[in-house]
Amino acid sequence: MYLADSRGTKAAVVPDSRPGRRPAAVPGTVLALGAVSLITDISSEMVTAVLPLYVVTVLGLSPLGFGLLDGINNGVGALVRLAGGHLADLGGQRHKVVAGFGYGLSAVCKPLLLLAHSLPVISAVLAADRTGKGLRTAPRDAMISLATEPATRGRAFGVHRAMDTTGALLGPLVAFAVLRATVDGYDAVFAVSGCVAALGVLVLVLFVPRRVAPAVAVPLPGPEAPYGQEAPYGQDRPALRDALGLLRRPELRRLTVCATLLGLTTVSDSFLYLLLQREGALPAHLFPLLPLGTAAVFLLLAVPLGALADRISRRRLFLAGHGVLLLGYGLVLSPWHGVPAVVAVLVLHGTFYAATDGVLAAATAGAVPARHQGAGQALVGTGQALARFVCSLAFGAAWSLWGGRTALAVTATALAVSAVVASFVLRTTDEVPA
Amino acid sequence: MTRTTRMLILLAAVLLLGTVGAGAVLHAAHRSDMRDRQQADGPTVRAGTVSLRSAPGRRLLFRNLAWGPHRDEIATVPADRPEGPRTTSGVKCLRFHAAAGTGICLQAVHGALEDSYRAVVLDAHLRVLHRFPAAGIPTRARVSPSGHLVAWTVFVSGDSYAGTDFSTRTAIVDTRTWAIDDNLETFHIVKDGRPYRAADINIWGVTFADDSRFYATLATGGRTYLVRGDVGARTLTTLHGNVECPSLSPDGTRVAYKKRVKGASPDAPWRLYVLDLRTMKETATAEQRNIDDQALWTDDSTLVYALPGDYGSDLWTVPADGSGTARRLLTSAVAPAVLD
Numbered sequence: 137m138y139l140a141d142s143r144g145t146k147a148a149v150v151p152d153s154r155p156g157r158r159p160a161a162v163p164g165t166v167l168a169l170g171a172v173s174l175i176t177d178i179s180s181e182m183v184t185a186v187l188p189l190y191v192v193t194v195l196g197l198s199p200l201g202f203g204l205l206d207g208i209n210n211g212v213g214a215l216v217r218l219a220g221g222h223l224a225d226l227g228g229q230r231h232k233v234v235a236g237f238g239y240g241l242s243a244v245c246k247p248l249l250l251l252a253h254s255l256p257v258i259s260a261v262l263a264a265d266r267t268g269k270g271l272r273t274a275p276r277d278a279m280i281s282l283a284t285e286p287a288t289r290g291r292a293f294g295v296h297r298a299m300d301t302t303g304a305l306l307g308p309l310v311a312f313a314v315l316r317a318t319v320d321g322y323d324a325v326f327a328v329s330g331c332v333a334a335l336g337v338l339v340l341v342l343f344v345p346r347r348v349a350p351a352v353a354v355p356l357p358g359p360e361a362p363y364g365q366e367a368p369y370g371q372d373r374p375a376l377r378d379a380l381g382l383l384r385r386p387e388l389r390r391l392t393v394c395a396t397l398l399g400l401t402t403v404s405d406s407f408l409y410l411l412l413q414r415e416g417a418l419p420a421h422l423f424p425l426l427p428l429g430t431a432a433v434f435l436l437l438a439v440p441l442g443a444l445a446d447r448i449s450r451r452r453l454f455l456a457g458h459g460v461l462l463l464g465y466g467l468v469l470s471p472w473h474g475v476p477a478v479v480a481v482l483v484l485h486g487t488f489y490a491a492t493d494g495v496l497a498a499a500t501a502g503a504v505p506a507r508h509q510g511a512g513q514a515l516v517g518t519g520q521a522l523a524r525f526v527c528s529l530a531f532g533a534a535w536s537l538w539g540g541r542t543a544l545a546v547t548a549t550a551l552a553v554s555a556v557v558a559s560f561v562l563r564t565t566d567e568v569p570a
Numbered sequence: 571m572t573r574t575t576r577m578l579i580l581l582a583a584v585l586l587l588g589t590v591g592a593g594a595v596l597h598a599a600h601r602s603d604m605r606d607r608q609q610a611d612g613p614t615v616r617a618g619t620v621s622l623r624s625a626p627g628r629r630l631l632f633r634n635l636a637w638g639p640h641r642d643e644i645a646t647v648p649a650d651r652p653e654g655p656r657t658t659s660g661v662k663c664l665r666f667h668a669a670a671g672t673g674i675c676l677q678a679v680h681g682a683l684e685d686s687y688r689a690v691v692l693d694a695h696l697r698v699l700h701r702f703p704a705a706g707i708p709t710r711a712r713v714s715p716s717g718h719l720v721a722w723t724v725f726v727s728g729d730s731y732a733g734t735d736f737s738t739r740t741a742i743v744d745t746r747t748w749a750i751d752d753n754l755e756t757f758h759i760v761k762d763g764r765p766y767r768a769a770d771i772n773i774w775g776v777t778f779a780d781d782s783r784f785y786a787t788l789a790t791g792g793r794t795y796l797v798r799g800d801v802g803a804r805t806l807t808t809l810h811g812n813v814e815c816p817s818l819s820p821d822g823t824r825v826a827y828k829k830r831v832k833g834a835s836p837d838a839p840w841r842l843y844v845l846d847l848r849t850m851k852e853t854a855t856a857e858q859r860n861i862d863d864q865a866l867w868t869d870d871s872t873l874v875y876a877l878p879g880d881y882g883s884d885l886w887t888v889p890a891d892g893s894g895t896a897r898r899l900l901t902s903a904v905a906p907a908v909l910d
Binding site: 188189192193254255256312314315316317318319320321323324327328331332334335338339342343407410413414419420421422423424531532535536539540543 | 571576579580583584587588590591594595597598599601602605664680685686703704705706707709725726739741752753756766767768769770836837
């Protein structure tokens, strides 16, 4: 087995596994990646927050056509994520290079918006931006997994997701501050966003080690974990065949199947907010606040729930998170309306993200050998993303057929069934609590 | 690389990027200061009082875009001397419309953290009668011929992370009771003779026939429709395909609208058309350029609409029957209304 490499991995602290000690601090690599995500999210959410304003008030275009492209971008983004994960595993660790390319591509897109004055060009820039996001996601999660000892991965991913969401919440504030200072200086917003994105790439280059070696060299837990027979870590080139062959690992296959199954019954945020507004008779001007509510709860609970996942099993928390989502659906369908009901749904929705987003990545990390972390993260993430996309299409069709309320009731029933199936599938391979 | 080296590089980069960012902000701020100074070649603009009450002589009201201290204010010119001196009102609106002594003004509210928007109903002296919060970026506004009903449309971007997922919200208010229907998507929809519902419905661009009937655009499944609406019955009925931003003629027989034409660039897909509501016959106007506005009828045979111009947009006019040619009516103006 390969032992923790000291070269370039000062950040990846040697875990303190003595009994009775508090879990080791979150590794520096994770904090560095969290900082990169925080800075990058400030940059991208700056653009997201003002783009509709810019398109309508400055360019005088109708933004309604944009929605159609979203689906295509999501599909491409999912496939790019698979490629990113596989490329990152090549040559024993190109995670940083592939992630850096993804962050760099998105950063270059920001100043390009200064030159884009028509919808097709803006859409192309957004697609390139999305490609960068797709490329970097799996290598980044792989680096978080590798830098952290298995017992505290849930917390590490929680810290990363909390930092990421903080950036997403700060971005619009920065953007509107710039707009205020410049009186509709959208070019200044794009320029500042480009500078912030460049800073994010630089933090990655400077503070994330070139090779993130596994924090510990203990064999992976679980019944089918004789990974000691593998080639020494980082010494051979994982082939694409190996990456797809990951699905032959029962543990990862079960996780992918469950993430996909549950993804198929997870209503997209925009549909949920639309229903919440209609069913709760929420005044239209409060609508833009709904995503903020979810994000705030996600931000607050990501770390505690990640730590809880480390203690009680990530799979169980992942399932429990979907139970919380089911409660949320139930609340939307219930006769309880008004602002308190809406707040309750948003709390449940944010809790769902906090209990599932980073937790799934942490669970995936435990089911994949170190040299396939990138591909493994990509596989589970892509399965979930594509499933959610299919759910959106189906949900839209169901809404047309039966109305939004019935569509949600049907989805909620399907989610309940999926959760029961998933808990049965995941039952046999529960992790050993650390 | 030592930790110190890395920190120094980071510090240098923060300074450099900070300078670039600050430069961009200062440059943009300077440019916006320029917009507060009157241009020598611009129209004459004078502060004064603007009334929505009927007065001798037709007047054109609009949002003044000419640079200077009265930029974005509602201004008026005599209809027969559109390039003459402008009288501004001190009331700033992004979108505006007025009829029979009632005005609707869609404004941005610059808050500490974020911009928000509101719809303000104005009386004949442009005094505020009632304010309503609006969910997004203003795009269309209309008052019914009687002045009793007002409607507005805003763009909403709902899902923050996806960012490109836009929709519209259209509201109608009865100024006699201040009752508001803040989302016309909840109306009962009859499409091609059958009840219809879908999650992707968007409605925009209301134009009133009277105090109960109106026309608007309904979009679903990637297509747009002209719908006839009934405020009391809360219904929308599709009448015709490929119609956006309808505007009803004063005699109620025709609708001017944006039609998406085949072969046009996806960037500039719309041409100005007129639909006869009795025969459903479409007539192309002589305006050949792409238009993205809800046109205004200044009488039963003349249309006025905005096109991009040097200072944002200019107002143009063209005959409604397809004859003649388009000509510029006045520069640096948008959101027109006509008062008798």
